[in-house]
Every structure is written in C-alpha cells, then in structure tokens.
Amino acid sequence: MEEEVAPPRLELRNLSKSFGGTQALCGVGLSLLPGEVHGLLGENGSGKSTLIKVLAGFHDPDEGELLIDGEPVRLPLAPGQFRELGLSFVHQDLGLIESLSVLENLRVAELASSRSRFGISWRRERRRARETFERYGLRIDPTASVAELKPVERALLAIVRAIEEIRSVGAGQGVLVLDEPTVFLPREGIEVLFSLVRDAATAGASILFVSHDLDEVREITDRVTVLRDGALVGTVGTRETSETTFVEMIIGCQLAKLGDVEHADMTERRVGVSVEGLSGSTVNDVSFQMHEGEIVGLTGLIGSGFEEVPYLLYGARPARAGRLVLRGDETDLTRLKPTAATRSGIALIPADRKTDGSVGSLPVVENLALTVLDRYFNGVSLELRRMRRETRSLMQEFDVRPNDPSLPYGALSGGNQQKALLAKWFQTEPRLLLLDEPTQGVDVGARQQIFGLIRTAVEERGMHVLCASSDYEQLSLLCDRVIVFGRGRIWRELVGDDVTKERIIEQSYAAMAAEVAGVVA
Amino acid sequence: TGVAAPTASWTGAQANLNKHKAVPTFVAPGPAFNAKARAGGKTIFIIPASSQIPFVSTIANHIKRIAGPVGVKVTIWQNQGQPSQWVQGMNAAIAQRASAIVLLAGNDPAGLQPQIKAAKAKGIPTIVAHLYDDNQPAAPNVGGLVNIPYKIAGRLIADQAIADTKGKANAIVVTINQVKSTLPMVAGIREEFRKYCSGCKLKFTDVTIADVATKIQPNVQAALTGDPGINYVIALYDSAEVPFAAAAIRAAGRTGRVKVSTFNGTPEILKMVKQGDIVTMNVGENLEWIGYAIADQSMRIMGGLEPVKNARVPVRVFDKTNIAQAGPNFTSGWGNSYVSGYRKLWGLR
Amino acid sequence: MISTTESTEPANPAARERSRSRVADLMERYALLGAWGLVIVVFGVLRPETFLTTANFSTIFGSQAILVVLTLALLPPLTAGDYDLSVAATMGLSGMTLAILNVDHGWSIAMAIVAAVVVGLLVGLINGALVVLLGIDSLIVTLGTSTFIAGVILWISDSQTISGISQPLIDVVVVNRFLGIPLAFYYGIALGVIMFYVFEYMPVGRRLLFVGRGRNVARLSGIRVARLRWGAFIASGVISAFAGVLYTGTLGSADPTSSLSFLLPAFAAAFLGATTIMPGRFNPLGSIAAVYFLVTGITGLQLLGVQTFVQQLFYGSALVLAVALSQLARRRDAAGSG
Amino acid sequence: MISTTESTEPANPAARERSRSRVADLMERYALLGAWGLVIVVFGVLRPETFLTTANFSTIFGSQAILVVLTLALLPPLTAGDYDLSVAATMGLSGMTLAILNVDHGWSIAMAIVAAVVVGLLVGLINGALVVLLGIDSLIVTLGTSTFIAGVILWISDSQTISGISQPLIDVVVVNRFLGIPLAFYYGIALGVIMFYVFEYMPVGRRLLFVGRGRNVARLSGIRVARLRWGAFIASGVISAFAGVLYTGTLGSADPTSSLSFLLPAFAAAFLGATTIMPGRFNPLGSIAAVYFLVTGITGLQLLGVQTFVQQLFYGSALVLAVALSQLARRRDAAGSG
Ligand SMILES: Nc1ncnc2c1ncn2[C@@H]1O[C@H](COP(=O)(O)OP(=O)(O)OP(=O)(O)O)[C@@H](O)[C@H]1O
Ligand SMILES: Nc1ncnc2c1ncn2[C@@H]1O[C@H](COP(=O)(O)OP(=O)(O)OP(=O)(O)O)[C@@H](O)[C@H]1O
Ligand SMILES: [Mg+2]
Numbered sequence A: 001m002e003e004e005v006a007p008p009r010l011e012l013r014n015l016s017k018s019f020g021g022t023q024a025l026c027g028v029g030l031s032l033l034p035g036e037v038h039g040l041l042g043e044n045g046s047g048k049s050t051l052i053k054v055l056a057g058f059h060d061p062d063e064g065e066l067l068i069d070g071e072p073v074r075l076p077l078a079p080g081q082f083r084e085l086g087l088s089f090v091h092q093d094l095g096l097i098e099s100l101s102v103l104e105n106l107r108v109a110e111l112a113s114s115r116s117r118f119g120i121s122w123r124r125e126r127r128r129a130r131e132t133f134e135r136y137g138l139r140i141d142p143t144a145s146v147a148e149l150k151p152v153e154r155a156l157l158a159i160v161r162a163i164e165e166i167r168s169v170g171a172g173q174g175v176l177v178l179d180e181p182t183v184f185l186p187r188e189g190i191e192v193l194f195s196l197v198r199d200a201a202t203a204g205a206s207i208l209f210v211s212h213d214l215d216e217v218r219e220i221t222d223r224v225t226v227l228r229d230g231a232l233v234g235t236v237g238t239r240e241t242s243e244t245t246f247v248e249m250i251i252g253c254q255l256a257k258l259g260d261v262e263h264a265d266m267t268e269r270r271v272g273v274s275v276e277g278l279s280g281s282t283v284n285d286v287s288f289q290m291h292e293g294e295i296v297g298l299t300g301l302i303g304s305g306f307e308e309v310p311y312l313l314y315g316a317r318p319a320r321a322g323r324l325v326l327r328g329d330e331t332d333l334t335r336l337k338p339t340a341a342t343r344s345g346i347a348l349i350p351a352d353r354k355t356d357g358s359v360g361s362l363p364v365v366e367n368l369a370l371t372v373l374d375r376y377f378n379g380v381s382l383e384l385r386r387m388r389r390e391t392r393s394l395m396q397e398f399d400v401r402p403n404d405p406s407l408p409y410g411a412l413s414g415g416n417q418q419k420a421l422l423a424k425w426f427q428t429e430p431r432l433l434l435l436d437e438p439t440q441g442v443d444v445g446a447r448q449q450i451f452g453l454i455r456t457a458v459e460e461r462g463m464h465v466l467c468a469s470s471d472y473e474q475l476s477l478l479c480d481r482v483i484v485f486g487r488g489r490i491w492r493e494l495v496g497d498d499v500t501k502e503r504i505i506e507q508s509y510a511a512m513a514a515e516v517a518g519v520v521a
Numbered sequence B: 001t002g003v004a005a006p007t008a009s010w011t012g013a014q015a016n017l018n019k020h021k022a023v024p025t026f027v028a029p030g031p032a033f034n035a036k037a038r039a040g041g042k043t044i045f046i047i048p049a050s051s052q053i054p055f056v057s058t059i060a061n062h063i064k065r066i067a068g069p070v071g072v073k074v075t076i077w078q079n080q081g082q083p084s085q086w087v088q089g090m091n092a093a094i095a096q097r098a099s100a101i102v103l104l105a106g107n108d109p110a111g112l113q114p115q116i117k118a119a120k121a122k123g124i125p126t127i128v129a130h131l132y133d134d135n136q137p138a139a140p141n142v143g144g145l146v147n148i149p150y151k152i153a154g155r156l157i158a159d160q161a162i163a164d165t166k167g168k169a170n171a172i173v174v175t176i177n178q179v180k181s182t183l184p185m186v187a188g189i190r191e192e193f194r195k196y197c198s199g200c201k202l203k204f205t206d207v208t209i210a211d212v213a214t215k216i217q218p219n220v221q222a223a224l225t226g227d228p229g230i231n232y233v234i235a236l237y238d239s240a241e242v243p244f245a246a247a248a249i250r251a252a253g254r255t256g257r258v259k260v261s262t263f264n265g266t267p268e269i270l271k272m273v274k275q276g277d278i279v280t281m282n283v284g285e286n287l288e289w290i291g292y293a294i295a296d297q298s299m300r301i302m303g304g305l306e307p308v309k310n311a312r313v314p315v316r317v318f319d320k321t322n323i324a325q326a327g328p329n330f331t332s333g334w335g336n337s338y339v340s341g342y343r344k345l346w347g348l349r
Numbered sequence C, D: 001m002i003s004t005t006e007s008t009e010p011a012n013p014a015a016r017e018r019s020r021s022r023v024a025d026l027m028e029r030y031a032l033l034g035a036w037g038l039v040i041v042v043f044g045v046l047r048p049e050t051f052l053t054t055a056n057f058s059t060i061f062g063s064q065a066i067l068v069v070l071t072l073a074l075l076p077p078l079t080a081g082d083y084d085l086s087v088a089a090t091m092g093l094s095g096m097t098l099a100i101l102n103v104d105h106g107w108s109i110a111m112a113i114v115a116a117v118v119v120g121l122l123v124g125l126i127n128g129a130l131v132v133l134l135g136i137d138s139l140i141v142t143l144g145t146s147t148f149i150a151g152v153i154l155w156i157s158d159s160q161t162i163s164g165i166s167q168p169l170i171d172v173v174v175v176n177r178f179l180g181i182p183l184a185f186y187y188g189i190a191l192g193v194i195m196f197y198v199f200e201y202m203p204v205g206r207r208l209l210f211v212g213r214g215r216n217v218a219r220l221s222g223i224r225v226a227r228l229r230w231g232a233f234i235a236s237g238v239i240s241a242f243a244g245v246l247y248t249g250t251l252g253s254a255d256p257t258s259s260l261s262f263l264l265p266a267f268a269a270a271f272l273g274a275t276t277i278m279p280g281r282f283n284p285l286g287s288i289a290a291v292y293f294l295v296t297g298i299t300g301l302q303l304l305g306v307q308t309f310v311q312q313l314f315y316g317s318a319l320v321l322a323v324a325l326s327q328l329a330r331r332r333d334a335a336g337s338g
C-alpha cells in the first residue's frame, strides 16, 4: 500500500490480549481506510469482539499500537477517549441498559461527555429524539424503557445511536464499528442499515463490520480481515475473493457444501402438535399444526407478530387465548407457566440469551446442567463428577469452544454462548422445541453442525421443532414448512419446494403490502 | 409550736431535697476485717454491662485502682454490651478460676443463670453491683449485692419538679422500662407526686435503649406540643436522655419555660446544671464510692465473710446552690470520709 | 463488582415491561403522598386540638432534619449501585470532631465545622478507594469502615459525651426559625432540591444512574465508572458530615454512640422514597416525603399517648403498606392491560 | 424484583471471567483461614497462658454458636437474591415466645420449642408472601417486618427480661459438653454442614443459586422462582427461630431487645464468608469460618484487656483486610495473566 498517500484512518498493529489462559488476540494488525467498509470475519471465539472492546477502552491490551490518521495513540484508551478519536460502536450485546428509558440510552454519549453540564431540558430532548427516530422511519417511544422494546427495536436503537454519534463527529470523519449488528434485523432492516452505512462511507467515514453472514459481507464491504484463533489470517479485497476462499480463510479448511436442501412435504403425516386460537399482544387468533418429523419456521416482517409465538407456547408471556395440543395432551395457554411447559416436554431457546438464557457469572457446567439436575441426582447427592464429564462431551457435540465446563458462561464468545444455550435445551430431549433466532451469531461451520443436530433429533427422536426467525437463509436451510405472518395473523404457508430464501422474502413483503392495502382500504 | 401544717404541701418536697444537698457522710456497711489477709492474692473478674458507657467503665477502673493496694487482682472484661459477650466473659472467668465475678451496672443476672450456676458450682460467687434497688428482689444464685438507692433518686428528681414549680408541676417522665432500675425510680416519682403534689400532672413516655437517639427528641417534642402546659421533663438517666430532651426543648422553642431534672451525675450533665438554662438539678452518684462499696463487698465474700446487706451507697442533690462544690471537672463534692472510712474498715494504714 | 450492578436498583423492571395508563402511573407516583395525607386526616380527626396545629407541624418538620440529610447521603452511592453503611458512623465522627475541636480545643465554630466536613470527605475518599481500587464489595467495606469509625469515635472522645458547643451553631440550627420552623428543616429541603436538580437535570446524575444500572455498559459507553463511584462515596461522606454538624447543633453536644441508630431508619426512608415521585429510582424528594410520612404517624401516635411498642408496630406496617400500595397501583394496571 | 436479581451476589464475576492459576485460586480460597491462623499465632505469642488453652477455645467455639446459626439463616435468601433483615428480630421473637410459654404459661420445654420454631416459620411465611406475592423489594419488607416484630416483642414481654427457662434446655445447649465444648457449637456446625450439602449436592441448592443470579433465566428454565424464594424466606425464619432457641438456652432467659445487635455481625460474617472456601458464593462453611475468625481476634483482645474501642478498630479493619487479601490474590493473578 505504498502508493496510498493518505494514512489509514485507523490502524492497529501487533495487538495482543489474553484472558487468564486464553489468548484471545495474538499480534493482530488491521487498517481502516477513509471511506471504506471493512469486514471483520472469523469463527466464534476468534477474537473479533475482543479487538473491538480494546478500541472502546474496555479491555486493556497486553501489547499493541493504535494509530489514528497516522498519529500514534497510547493504549489502553481511557474511558470515553474513543469519542474524542471519532469512534462509535454498536456492540455485540448492543450496549443498552434495559431498565432505563430509550431516551437516556440514546443520549448516553452526551451524558457521558463532560461538555454540557447544566440544565438538561428533557422536553427538548424528547422532541429531538422523536425527530431523530422519524428521520430513520422508526416508531419508538423515547419514554419507554428499553426492556419494553423488541430485540429488533433494540438493535435499531443501538444502530441509530451509533450513526447519530458519528454524524456529530463531522462529515468525512470518524469510524463506525458494528459488531454483528444484523442478527436481530429482518431483511428490510438490513437494507436500511446498509444504505446508512453506504451514506456514511460515501461521506468519508470508515466502517468496521462484523458478521457471520457471508452474503451480507460480500454485499457491503470493500475489504475483509479474517481472524482465526486470535491470529490474523489476512486482509483481502472483497471483490477479488470468492465465497469458498472466505470460508477456507475462516475455518481453515474446505466446508462440505450443504447443497440444495431437500424439502419434503410432510403435511400428509400425522399431526403431532396443534395450536388453536392463539392470541397474544400482537398475534390474533392464530391456529396451525405441526406434523411428525417436520420442522416448521415462523417468519414475517417487523410487527407481524411471529416472534411472539414461541414465548406464548411456552408460557413465558401471557396469552390472551389459545390451546396447545401436544401429542394428545391439551394445554390451556392462558394459564401455562414455564414450569408446566418444561414438564410437558416443551423447551424454549430465547433470542435474548443475555437476560433470558444463562447466567454469565456462573460456570458453563452449572448453566447447562440446570434443566437436567434431577438426572444427576441419585437420591442422595448430585454426581458432580459425572455432571462435569457429560457436560464436557455435550460441549464437544455442540462445538462449544473452549471446551472447559468450569469457565464462567460469560467468558465464552457470543457465538459459543449461543451454542451452549442450544446444548442446554437439547439435552432435555424435549418433545417440542421452540426456537427464536437459534443460530444468531453462530459462525458458518458451527451453524451447519447445529442444523445437523436438529435434523437428527427430529428424525431419531421425533422431536417437533418450531423456529421463529427473520434470517430467511436459516429458514430455507432448516425448515420443511415456513409460515409467514402479517398483521398478527398467518398470511401464507410455504411448503416443500416453495421453501426458498427468495420465496420467503417475497411472501414477507407481500404480507406487508397486504397489510398496507388493508389499512388503506 | 403554734405554726400549723406546712403552708403548701410542695414544701415537703423541698425539705427532702434540702436533706440531700449536703455532702453525704460515710456509714460503715458492716464489721471491720483484715482485707489483705482475707482477700490478698485473689482475683475479681468484672463484666461491665458495656465498656462503652463511660460511667460503667469508670466504676470498673476505680475498683481496679482501689483493690490493687490490697493485693487483689482485677480483670475487666471489655465488651460492647452484647449478651453473648457476657456469656463469653463468664466462661473466661470460670476458665481463669477467678475468685469472684462482678456483674456491673445493668448486667442482669436473670439473663445469665446457666453461667452463674456453672460459676457457683465451681465455687465462684457472682456479685451483682449497681443494678437493683434495696427493695427489689434479686435473681437466684447471686452471691452478693451492691445496691443503689434508685427509689430515693426517683423521689428526689420528682421533688425537684414539684418544688421548682411551687407545686404546679406538669411533668413528662422519659422512662427506659427495659432497664431494671426504672421500676423503683418510677415508683419513687409516683409516690412523691401523690404525697406532695396531688394536683400536679404526670405523663410518661417510654423508649428502648436502641431508640434513645432517634425517639426521645420527637417524643418529648410531641408531648410539649400536645400539652403546652408542660413545665418539667424528668429524665431518669442523664447521659442517655438529657441531650435529646434538651434538644427537644430548644427545638420546640421552650427554653426557659421547660426545665429538666435528672439522675446519675455524669460530669457533662452536671455542667448543664451549672449553665442552668435547662437542667436545674441532677441527683449525683459518686462513682469512686461505688467502687469502694463493690470492692468491700467482693473482698468480704472472697474472704469467706458474711456479705453485707446494705452497701449504703449514697446519692447527692446538685443544683445551682451547690454545683460549685462539684469542682471544675464535676467529679468532686463528696468529701473524703468514705476513703478513710473504707481504709479503716479494711485495716489499711 | 459487576455483581452489584443491579444490586441497589429499587424498581421492578419486569413490571415496567408493560406500558401503562396515566392514572396508574399517577397513583403509583403519589401513593405515598396519599398515605401521608390519610395519616394526617386520621390523626386530625382523633386529636384535632393538638395534631392540627402549626406547633405540631413545626415539630414534625423541625425534628427530622438530621434523618433527612442522612437519608440524602445514602442516595449517591445507592444510585451508583453501591451501599454505604458507614453514613451513620461518619455522621457521629464528624459531629464528635466538631465538638472536640470546638469545646476542648477552643477552635472557632466555623473552623470546627470545616474540619468536621473534611473528616467526612476523608471517610468517603477511603471508602471509595477500598471499593474502587481494591474492588471489594461496598457492603462489606462500609460495614468494616463503619465499625472502625465507631471505634475511632470512642477513642477520641474517651467514650464521653462532649457538651458546650458554641451557641451560634445551636442558634442557626434549631433556635432561629423561619415561619415557625427551625432552620435545620430548610437545610434538609435545600439539599434535597439541589440533589434533585443534579440527579435529574445534570449529566453527572444520569451518568451515576448508568453506572448503577449497568456497570459494564457504562464502561463501554465511555463513562468513567471508577471515578463516579468514588465520587458518590465522597459525596456521601460529605453529606453525612453535614448531618453530623446538624446533629451536634441540635443536641448542643456530641455523644459517642447514638448516631448509629439512624442507619436503618435512613435506609428505610431511602427505599421507601424510591417508590414515590419518581418510582423505581432513588430520588431525593421521595426520600424526604418518606421521612416525613413516617414521622407524622409516629408523632400522631405519640399525641394519642400510646405505648412505645405501638409506634414500632405502626412504623413496621406503614413501611410495608406504603410500598405495597404503590406496587398494587402498578400491578392492577399491569393486570388490566396485560 | 428482577432488579434485585444480581443484588446479593457477592463476587466479581467479571474478574471471575478469567480462568486462573491454581495457586491464586487456592490463595483466594484460603486467605481467610490463613488470616485466622495468623491471629491465633499472634495472640498465642502474646498471651500463651490464657489464649492457648482448651478453656479459651471452648469459650470461643461455644459462645458464638448463636451468631453462626443466625448467619446461616441469612444464606438461603441471600443465595436467592433477597435480603432478610428480619432474622435478628425473628430470633428475638422466637426466644421470647419460648420463654413466655415455658416460664409464664408453664408449657413443657419441648412444646415451647416447637411453638418458637412455628413462630419463625410464620415470620418467614409472611416475609415470603409480601416479597413474592406483592412483589415488594425484600430489603424494605424485612426492614418493615423487623421493626414490627421488635414492637411485638416489647408488647408480649412488657419490655421485661423473662428468666427461669427449664434446665433441660440449658443443659443441652451450654451445660453438656463434647470434647469440652458446649453442644451448641456442634448444632451450629451440623447445620452448616447440612446446608453445605444442600447448596452443593442437592438440586434445590443449585436452583436457588440460579434464582439469585438470574431470576429470568431461572424462570425460563422452568424453575419455580416464586416458590423457591418463598421457601428461602421460610428456611431463614425457621433457622432464625432455631438461633432464638439456642440464645434462650444459652442465657437461660429472653430479653426484649438484645437480639437486634446480632444483625450487622451476621451480615458481616455472611459477606466475609463469601470470599472463602467457595469464593464468590454465599457459603455455609465460609460463613462459619468468618464468624470464628472475627471472634477469635476479639477474644484475644479481650484477654489482653485492651479498651473496647481497640476491639472495634480490629473488627472493622479485619473485615476489610480479610476481603482485600482474597481479592488481591485474585487480582494479582488476573494482572499476571491478563
Ligand atoms: N472476559 C473474558 N474472560 C475470559 N475469556 C474471555 C473473555 N472475553 C472473551 N474471552 C475469550 O476470548 C476469546 C475471544 O472472544 P471474542 O468474544 O472476541 O470472540 P468473537 O470473535 O467475538 O466470537 P463471536 O463470533 O462468537 O462473537 C474467546 O475464546 C473467549 O472465550
Ligand atoms: N476487564 C474488566 N471487566 C469487568 N470489570 C472491570 C474490568 N476491569 C476493571 N473492571 C471494574 O470496572 C470498574 C472500572 O474500572 P476502570 O479501571 O476501567 O475505571 P476507569 O473508569 O478507567 O477509572 P479512571 O477514570 O480512574 O481511569 C472498576 O470497578 C473495576 O474493578
Ligand atoms: Mg463477538
């Protein structure tokens, strides 16, 4: 790159960071050019988020240099220093405080910087926030608490916040760092995001973009840096690199091509699960059935209500009406509690793994064993040794790395946490498995492995799987039938050969168009 | 003579006060004995109610100083007033084979029966000092008593309220019922009001020891608001109550119209008697005298002698007429008769 | 340390997960004030001639300034997610310092007050250092320093009450009045209003809240977590010291042990206060309302002449009932809408 | 209520998020025991003839059984993420109930004990109901019930100490000995071991831990969160009542107020105990070690005959230093490796 005249906007050299025994980063280098969208790829646990948290001043690196516009900056960064350097972030877990209001979260940058000192006018701030959301076409109440928002809205809030912050830095300046911002976004959200990212890049900002979705990466990035086990694999131009090369760089070997998935039509088989007249806060009088050996997907656009269904079927949120018949056992969903749901063989893997999934401060083994404690209780005492041993092999099966059951769950990387969560519920051998965005943040290799495990369980144990997701590719790879929602009702069902990414996208939009038409009419 | 009964009954209260204004004289509590021979080389183990209460630790230190020259060893079990610490102290005393255990100033033997019995079984008598009035029944298994004339003290603080208002007392009494000596003091107060001031008004408000700081002020202030005629606050225990009662009077804006009479003779409160704006009288105790009395009783018992029935510890009324005699540190005003008296009694030179 | 992140958060975010009607919102916000009004009405009916008098309300307002200030001292650390159990001991230490310097060493009252406040500042500095630098749990640190300070007070005072504070202090605390209420009351209110402004309208207040609600997120957002937590402890120490000055001014003396009994009432008021005015957040105005609600009831009972234990029964049940009330408003709404 | 989810978690999970060397791990685990050993050595050198005696250790072990049991009573709610500030009051109430029934009403000692334990159970039931059903913060509920119970004790006892408990109770608590130590000691140890077993080797213990650390996670994992929290309060009430029985058995009497002074020491021991044996978790064995570490130091000072303020200085600094020590072991490791 000798011919480049302008220095990179941001350059990292020889960055290393270890946690106890784990070497999370080892001599990594990275440079972001002005106006560039730069992808950061790597398997789960390869050190992407760690690198980003060093830039945020959260982790103190063991070693490494940082240059901004060619000027060296001392590491570790002081808290808030990233702001002076023109950096803004969307972190993997979004960096929002749930118990505080949307407005407070949105304005954290101003509140954190000690420039303005007196007399916040909350009335004015509310108005400004409403205007901001309007500009992005969002309908979020600034006075609501973040806990009241859906995962999508939270992601959008974090994205809007970061983009607003980078705008305030000034045109053509700044670095926007996005750590897996798209996992909760449905297709149209991703499109909005990408257009915002392109605008920022055109204005001269640099963007660092992390995702496990290669299509997204190929769509938006100019160059890509790949990490493996904390070490740098290399930086390549996106256009010059093929998908298989990317995969090879990421996992270090060729990935067996999954090929075109065969989608059997199983609607003729016996009905194993039926849901009747389900109503929640957005879904209204929904009924559908699941057949034996069938994996059913639920999808739709924001606000269509599909993502609520798994929680209603598990009793995690109160249903207004509805019945669930699971292999002949009938349940009144308005009275269902998670305890009873677990007893009758239902399992839920929630989307928000941080608050609903597992406890970060406790070891992986205790988190995983929680749902099957009775299995290790021999009437006198828990067999802790066996618990540890079996957890280890379970982690092996789900490719949770590092495979150390005594590690605190929170010390796992985001994708590995997700794999561990799947493991936690899989081992209960449920009759009905409810998934909400099950492979969010899981890398390509592990994703295939997990799909394989789900398939096997369905085929060998006759498990029923219901998967709510706005990741259309995931649905097309996993499901035999996809139910598309619109306006809280079922809009269409796609079966067999119809289950393709394209068809799902088409129908999701059609549902929305119908909705708009419905409103107009 | 021809003069009829007192012009007003409150003068009886005044007379009682006057009687106690003079320096008390020493009266031997029992027969003389050779203290060195009887008690020399023995150990008194003192467990104060709480080492954090100044007058309690002062008495303990007096005993230590007094008994030293006689050849008696004194161990003080420092504690923060928790019963489990007293239990530990009792066990330590038994383990160290003390010759006598003194439960000092508020440490109720009713609450330590298992330990007192264990000590008794080992031949160690438990002496209870500064807890009971002479007329109060003592807990079982107690080997000796040094009582305080609480009832007399109660009568005197009532007399002050009656006499100072010339028979028009309207008093609120701040009690701590949880403390054993409150009972005889209240009995004394009621008796005086009945006797010398039948038209007077008497109200009570009770607090627990733990609530002294947070409750006395609001309670007294509320009482003053509720009855604007109140002109006296009778505070049973000076250091625990008077600062808060005085704060209530000030905060209610009644300084000069509401006075305080109290008991214990703590120097800081005697100082307030001298200032005179709020506290008009304090029934004092002589902590050194009490120390002598306890040493005397302990040495008798350790020496195998008959315990004395009445330790004859006096109290003295301090008001503006005689407060000067308490000296600059407010610890004097008791003469020397008891020092020489006890020394003679013990056969010391 | 992140453990205590959510620790002192008084609210129920789960329940907040439902949007609710304005009425329930207002009911929750003002339930405590309503309960207070009710107490006043009840005692007003029972004892109109003594309870419903200016003298009585002047008593109620004038006698609790110390508790108000001490409760306010708890709020900065609580908001930042830390417990400060040493406030009551700090109040005692600063009061004792003031008394010793003023009475025994003949310092002018102004200088003695400055010294007393500096003492509070030092305590806060030490607490903060132990919590932030060594990363020890705030509860155990302040339990430790509280006991230590109690020892220091006994030491420097030789377990004696020190009386004879200069009259000017007593005058400006309890003797002088405005509208019939001793000045101490207005100091407490003024402090409360200032703190309300800082918490609500200054960035630092929100930063503190972020630190208390999500320490990691706050760090990621570039907030100087350690500095703010430390600052909260210092603020707490200084305000406690101020309470100590008022306490000594009220009593005209300082005693070595009584201040400790203010600790639990202050915590009760802080937590009760977090259910009103701005439910779910520790807030100064709510805390003040809580203090006066409780004392109004106690004073009323006192005027009725009931026994001490009845006051305790009232205090205990009023605490629970007042919180339950605001909680029920929220619940009923949640049930109605969800 | 989710607010308090993480509330009572003693550890620093962020710091724990690093795997660390065995040595630092052991150092952290046994720092408190090491400090205890050091205290014994120091006093052993200073006062060999009184400190290093069986009588002394029998005293140390025998006299603190009440504090041990009361500390253990705190652990179930703390583990479940709740504070129970009413344990000391409950201990007082059950002790007083026992005394009144046994002495004043002539109940047999066995029946009176049963009644005392039932009283504790009822208190736990009520605390649990208020916390779980009404969804009120545990700190304020138990502060309220604690005050209420204190009032009830004054009421039923008429503020008087009740003495004259039947000898058999006294015998089995403090008179009878095994290896020279009163039986009370063994009750405390036995309870601690049972609780250790339940927390560590029974499913319910693990579930309780998850309820405390992540209430929502627990709920969605099918755990009956409300029932477990309620159960924790009931356990706490019953164990507190047991402490009350031991207390009354030790003193041979019941007094109306002294039990309250055990509250803060019990909390101190629970939190200090959470730094040892199983660092980061409230654990019974650690709590017992903490109680005996602190009391050993205090007893040594008492034998030296130092003034009481020195005891407080020791207690306060021992608390902070012991925690700092285990924290430093962890830190050094974190620094060395990260
Ligand atoms: N606080 C921590 N303590 C110990 N180990 C940690 C900690 N944070 C991260 N790690 C470890 O560092 C490695 C890198 O983690 P990181 O979160 O950077 O991965 P990632 O590339 O972002 O993965 P993902 O795609 O799953 O998000 C992992 O092995 C992880 O377990
Ligand atoms: N890696 C980490 N993970 C989680 N918590 C941490 C980590 N490192 C430090 N902490 C804790 O987070 C808090 C903030 O620590 P930090 O050293 O970042 O403070 P700071 O805000 O940088 O302060 P200062 O402005 O004084 O530099 C402290 O309580 C510390 O114990
Ligand atoms: Mg990551």
Ligand SMILES: [Mg+2]
Binding pocket: A078, A079
């Ligand atoms: Mg820093």
